[in-house]
Amino acid sequence: MKKGLCLLSLLLLFFSSSNVVGAEEERSWQDETIYYITIDRFNNSDFTNDFEVDAKDPNKFHGGDFQGIIDRLDYIKEMGFSVIALSPIFEVDGYKNSKIKDYFKTAANFGSMKKLQELVDLAHQKKMKVILDFPIMEGMDQNTLIDVAKWWIDEAKVDGYILDLGQGVSPKLLQSLSREAKGVKEDFIVLADFQTGEQVEGIDGFFDYSFNENLRAAFSKSNQSLQAVATNVENIEPVHFLDNQHTQRFTRDIINLNEHPGPRWKLALTYLYTTPGIPFVFYGSEIALDGGEEPDNQRQMDFRTDKDLIDYLTNIAAVREKLPALRRGSFELLYENQGMVVYKREYKGETAVVAINNTTKSQAVTLTSELEDGKELRGLLNGDLVKSEDGAYKLIVDRDEAEIYVLAEKSGLNIPLISTSAAVVILFLGFLFLVKKRSRNA
Structure with a gap:
């Protein structure tokens, strides 16, 4: 019943004159929604690259790969996401080893450079962008860093970076990287994952962990004051998130308070999608995936679960896309x-x-x-x-x-809408009649 009412409301909105924004404006990053994927834990489709895989060990590879994401692009698109963020793709010594062996190679377990290029190309065909989680190691040479950043834009045609920062990385280095990357691709976005909350000029946005704590506290339980997340919202930098690869799952917060995850997630996501900023959703949130601190927060994705929360997320994404006021207002x-x-x-x-x-x-x-x-x-x-x-x-x-x-x-009788709806019903009934008639004659 609710789905029908929602569809009717969206149709009313479409046929009414209330949406006076006019012609489609040029899209900007504030119009996007980001879906972050831990590649190894999302979907395993290519078993030829399953090297040293042990799906029962959270510190070992589980088998997820680029092909697995390619096979689920429609799943991501249909939920309304316009940006896919990939966990670090670079070659390392084992799953848990954070030391990158080669910034110019993809991890063998995920697939080849050619397969990554295919993923980005197919995403672009579906009007989605792809950004990379880019860990920056302490003291890393500036020229090498900038060369790497520009190389991946040229080779893989990626659309942005999330800079995952080590200690002691200078703001000047980050400014240089952002400037050089945008010199290669004009609409490139550079986000920074500072767990210290520091802001750097030239960076498009950062992950605000202090605000995230307030957000989780406000929505993980009923009857909590929302004052901390409902004031000065317009001053918060663009990335809004409930959990990510560095935090325990929001679902774990909810369970620890003996609450039901479904309603808490729905209300929190509604807030996330209707306040200023770019919504950032960690893979598995759409099924209320559970998990504690790293690496437990990066459990295997399950595509065979209840779709109720997925439907809700899809719905609010459609409303956000329809109303520019929710994205830019x-x-x-x-x-x-x-x-x-x-x-x-x-x-x-x-x-x-x-x-x-x-x-x-x-x-x-x-x-x-x-x-x-x-x-x-x-x-x-x-x-x-x-x-x-x-x-x-x-x-x-x-x-x-x-x-x-x-x-x-105020709406009276909407004659054009009523006429259109009646025509659709008549055509559908006619179709059913023909099908029934053919089945009798068969």
């Missing part, structure tokens, strides 16, 4: 109280309102001067419809639920 907190939060995003005449109820009870929130009078809020997740009455909008959100609204003109 200003942010204004409208309401927050112990797990219930409402905020507004605005961009070029488009207004989106997000309501997240991370509490154990249904919540009602009345908005008055915050929104233009005489319109309606159309829910795109659950099909909720809130019309202004006496200058007020009364939102009612069930426990453990969220809704993303778009502010639109």
